[in-house]
Amino acid sequence: MKLGQNAESGKGTVQSVERALDILEALNENGEMGLVELSQFTGLNVSTVHRLLGTLIERGYARQNPQTSKYSLGLKMLFFGKSLRDKYELRALAKPFLRELVDLSGETANLAIIDRDEAVFIEQVESPKMVKMFTQVGTRVPLYCTGVGKALMAYLRDEEIDHYVRTRNLLAETENTITDAEALKAELHRIRKNGYSVDDQEYEEGVSCIAAPVFDGSGRVVGAISVSGPTGRFDLEQAVTCLAGDLKRVAREFSARLGYVHPLEGR
Numbered sequence: 001m002k003l004g005q006n007a008e009s010g011k012g013t014v015q016s017v018e019r020a021l022d023i024l025e026a027l028n029e030n031g032e033m034g035l036v037e038l039s040q041f042t043g044l045n046v047s048t049v050h051r052l053l054g055t056l057i058e059r060g061y062a063r064q065n066p067q068t069s070k071y072s073l074g075l076k077m078l079f080f081g082k083s084l085r086d087k088y089e090l091r092a093l094a095k096p097f098l099r100e101l102v103d104l105s106g107e108t109a110n111l112a113i114i115d116r117d118e119a120v121f122i123e124q125v126e127s128p129k130m131v132k133m134f135t136q137v138g139t140r141v142p143l144y145c146t147g148v149g150k151a152l153m154a155y156l157r158d159e160e161i162d163h164y165v166r167t168r169n170l171l172a173e174t175e176n177t178i179t180d181a182e183a184l185k186a187e188l189h190r191i192r193k194n195g196y197s198v199d200d201q202e203y204e205e206g207v208s209c210i211a212a213p214v215f216d217g218s219g220r221v222v223g224a225i226s227v228s229g230p231t232g233r234f235d236l237e238q239a240v241t242c243l244a245g246d247l248k249r250v251a252r253e254f255s256a257r258l259g260y261v262h263p264l265e266g267r
Contacts, residue, residue, distance in 0.1 A: 019044055020052050024061065024073065032070040090223055090258075091123045097225060097254045098125040104246050105239075107229035108133045111214075112148035113222065115140070117164060119149040122223075133207060133228045144170055144184055145177045147199035147209030151224035154191035155213050161188060176202045195248045199228075200236050208234045210243060212251035217259025225251055 022042045027033060030041070035053075039046045053071055056062035060076035094111040101109035102125050111123040118140045126132055143149035143164070153161065165181040178184045191197045199209035211226035227243065228234070252262060 023052055027071060027073045032065060032072045034070050093257055094123045097250050100250055101227050102127060105227045105243055107227050107234055110135060110226045112224050114152045119143055119146055119152055131230060141203060145173050145202040147197050147211035148224040148226045150191055150197040151211040151213045152221055154188040155221040173203050174201055174205050176200055196244050198236050201231055206231050208236045210239050210247060212247045214251055215255040215260040
């Protein structure tokens with residue numbers, strides 16, 4: 001069956017992207033294919049397939065076998081698959097740690113990751129209380145003014161942080177939002193020193209949060225876990241005193257589950 005039967009692209013789609021995806025799907029389904037085979041399978045003319053393959057090969061999404069001259073998927077597709085598997089694995093592994101945080105605090109616990117200069121919530125265990133904080137999985141929030149965002153951002157390389165503050169408008173979401181680049185850098189330094197971040201109604205009025213980073217076996221920050229609640233009930237000063245230690249411990253145990261060895265533990 002040909003993948004590219006329709007000459008016209010569908011509403012809201014880009015024809016060149018559709019054609020490139022047809023080629024990738026054909027290679028995924030059939031393995032190595034010659035130029036003519038790809039043309040026949042996708043319904044695209046040979047010159048179009050050849051042109052698109054040139055771009056896909058240059059970007060690492062396809063490769064050409066020098067012995068057979070046939071084409072197959074490139075290594076970058078393997079890395080994409082690994083990245084997606086890692087995210088699903090991270091979600092599955094997070095559940096017991098998030099449940100422990102809910103048991104300790106009585107408030108909602110979240111897991112977030114960095115994606116395209118934003119924090120994205122990928123897992124949550126809700127508070128059992130009637131009034132609680134709820135964030136839809138998949139919600140994207142800024143790095144600079146959220147608990148999980150700052151916990152993630154604090155462990156980026158210095159050049160990445162510099163690029164972020166240079167290229168982003170640090171808009172005031174509330175009167176508590178840090179909008180000065182140097183003040184934000186100082187805050188990130190404190191987070192690295194303390195091992196946790198706080199969001200004192202910086203992104204949304206009436207919402208407080210405390211968060212800590214999660215690392216993988218390579219020492220790279222791969223996520224942040226947080227506890228958040230209504231400010232009137234979830235007092236940050238008390239949370240720092242009573243919960244920060246447990247939050248960091250849970251984050252360390254989660255990181256250890258991912259293969260991370262804490263520097264002090266590795267001595």
